[in-house]
């Protein structure tokens with residue numbers, strides 16, 4: 001009898017062989033991931049780049065839009081020497097093959113133009129309509145991390161995983177699943193356990209315990225002060241932020257409040273509203289809930305217990321952010337069947 005896990009593994013072997021043969025001799029290859037990439041997005045891109053290099057001898061370019069602002073991720077990029085380019089600096093006409101990892105065409109969270117062809121998609125979010133038209137598609141929404149899919153490719157192709165790549169992949173799975181605590185499957189666990197002994201522990205510790213600027217702590221203060229509780233749901237507003245990932249970070253932090261089972265946070269980065277959602281139960285599918293919350297205002301999606309969203313365009317004034325907060329809170333509570341009553345304040349001043 002073959003288990004689901006074995007099926008996944010043989011799929012990984014067949015699929016990775018097919019893409020290696022398809023990409024062989026293409027020349028210039030682009031790997032795109034989502035804007036403001038997280039460790040999983042970067043790890044999947046780096047692992048695919050490595051696979052292409054080892055198997056076809058071609059050096060693919062990794063690109064994305066936006067910034068890397070989260071301290072852990074900056075330490076990871078520096079210590080593990082992850083090389084990437086801003087997508088705005090590239091002439092997209094010069095690429096003969098385009099790969100997308102940890103995102104899909106038309107999701108609204110990547111900067112690759114919608115009218116351009118994408119050849120390969122590897123992702124662990126729900127499959128999007130536009131993705132059907134791509135030549136090679138490996139979308140596994142049940143997986144906790146895109147990094148786990150890429151790990152299977154590398155293993156099945158007998159590609160040696162050296163310390164740096166192992167540390168990148170391990171940290172991706174670790175952070176994306178909160179150490180196998182949310183949205184994970186046996187495949188993620190297998191990858192996590194096989195990668196752990198290959199990692200550089202000094203670098204891992206530096207990534208997970210980064211020194212941070214004082215403004216970083218100010219966001220915690222703002223988040224705590226603006227956290228409003230409606231039954232088991234908590235909404236917070238960070239107003240203007242200097243990097244988008246801080247919303248997800250504060251959402252993770254506020255999930256620890258007793259009695260809270262769902263958190264939705266808002267921040268304003270440049271002309272965009274940045275949303276992050278966390279839930280304690282897989283049944284409250286965060287990705288689907290997020291789509292309901294942003295419907296007609298922007299784009300959103302995610303997994304069972306984590307989701308992200310973008311509201312655009314957005315006027316940059318704090319006053320209209322308050323109005324947006326009210327609208328989003330109302331939509332969240334309606335979707336949860338809760339009343340939009342006066343909230344409790346988390347930390348009374």
Ligand SMILES: [Mn+2]
Pocket residue numbers: 040041102124144145146176
């Ligand atoms: Mn991911």
